[in-house]
Amino acid sequence: MSRTFSILKPDATRRNLTGKINAVIEEAGLRIVAQKRVKLSTAQAEAFYGVHKERPFFGELVGQMTAEPVVVQVLEADDAVPKYREVMGATNPEQADEGTIRKLFALSIGENSVHGSDSDENAAIEIAQFFTDAEIVG
Ligand code: ATP
Numbered sequence: 001m002s003r004t005f006s007i008l009k010p011d012a013t014r015r016n017l018t019g020k021i022n023a024v025i026e027e028a029g030l031r032i033v034a035q036k037r038v039k040l041s042t043a044q045a046e047a048f049y050g051v052h053k054e055r056p057f058f059g060e061l062v063g064q065m066t067a068e069p070v071v072v073q074v075l076e077a078d079d080a081v082p083k084y085r086e087v088m089g090a091t092n093p094e095q096a097d098e099g100t101i102r103k104l105f106a107l108s109i110g111e112n113s114v115h116g117s118d119s120d121e122n123a124a125i126e127i128a129q130f131f132t133d134a135e136i137v138g
């Protein structure tokens, strides 16, 4: 078993889609072992997406991530990181495969409904930014 970190982004919470997205996650065999709804501060969003700080869309990204609440999650499965990336679909929803969360729900490359870690190493770092060990219950 391994873990990945997930965010249901503001475009998803705003449109009341958290249940529908969780259904896709669970049907794919990922178990939601921790979950909470939080409003990210600008500092939290800037730290979280720090790798993108030189990119032209950084300001827009931080603005969107802090606009409304998000749901942060820890997901567990065999090969959780690549499995969830597959379930999420491509960053740009126009390129996402049928049946993926982004194909089903995303509005645009910026408002693309979900985040998922891109490596086991980053998953551990991201999980620790939002959850203590005691809050993760497999
Ligand atoms: P995430 O890290 O959110 O899971 P990702 O790994 O598929 O998404 P990244 O390249 O890490 O994609 O980009 C992080 C986020 O930045 C994207 O999910 C998207 O919301 C936003 N983003 C990426 N590229 C663009 C772009 N060209 N214009 C606007 N926003 C973008």
Ligand code: MG
Binding pocket: 116, 118
């Ligand atoms: Mg990424």
